[in-house]
Amino acid sequence: MCVLQPSYFSVIPCLQAFGISVYDEQLTYTDGNFTIPFERIVRENYDAVWLTSPVFCTNIIFKKTEADKLNLLLRENIYLICDESLASIYTQLSTNLIKNEYLFSIYSPHKVLGTNAMKFSCIITHQTHRDFFDIWTDLFAGGMSLSSEMAITHFLSDNYEYMLKKGMEYIYQNYIDVKKLLQNHQNYCSYTPASGIYMTIMTKMCHMIFQLNIHL
16 A cells, blocks of 8 residues: 555554555645656555545645546556545545545545534445444444534534635635735745645745745
8 A cells, every 4th residue: 555645644653553564655746736656656556545635734636637547546446545634625636536436535524624622534435335334433433422423413504614614714814914925035935825724835945944934
C-alpha cells in the first residue's frame, strides 16, 4: 500500500499497527496544483492507495484530471482510501469518482467547522462491505460517544449547512485580509485561492521567509 504525501501524521503508524506494508509516494506541486504520481503507482504494483483531499494542510483541491487518474486505478481493482475529513460538502473529491467496491471515503463534517468538541467520522463505501464494518466497527473504534451522537443529529439538521455557510463567510473575510497583506510581497510569494480553512503561501525566495514573517 502507498500513502500519498503529505498526509496526516498518524496514518502510516496506524496502518503499520495492523501489519500493513506501507510506502511513501510524493505528490508533485506545480503552479498551485498537486498531481498524483499515477505511472509510479502502476509501476510499483501497489494494491491500495491512501489519499488526503484536500491535500493535507494546504486546502488545495485536486483537479478533475487527477480524479480521472484515480478512476483508472479503481477500474484496475486498486483500493483507494480517500481521507476527506477536511473536505466540505461542496468540495468532495468523491463526487468525481466511480462508485465501486474498491473506493472508501472518510468524512468528518464538523472538522471543517473547527468544532473538535462535537464531531463524528464516517466511512462511505460499497454495500458489499456492510457486514464487515457492522461486525468490526465497535472493535476498531469503540462505542459511539454522546458528542458523536450530537454531531450526527446536528449534521442532519438544517442548522449544519447554515453554520457551514456562515463559517465559510468568516474564513473568506480572513482570507481577504491576509491577501491584502501579501499583495505587498507578490515578488516573493504566491498563494492559493480561498476554498476552506487553510491557505497555502509559497515563498519564491527562501532567504525572504524570515523578513516576510517579521513584516506581517
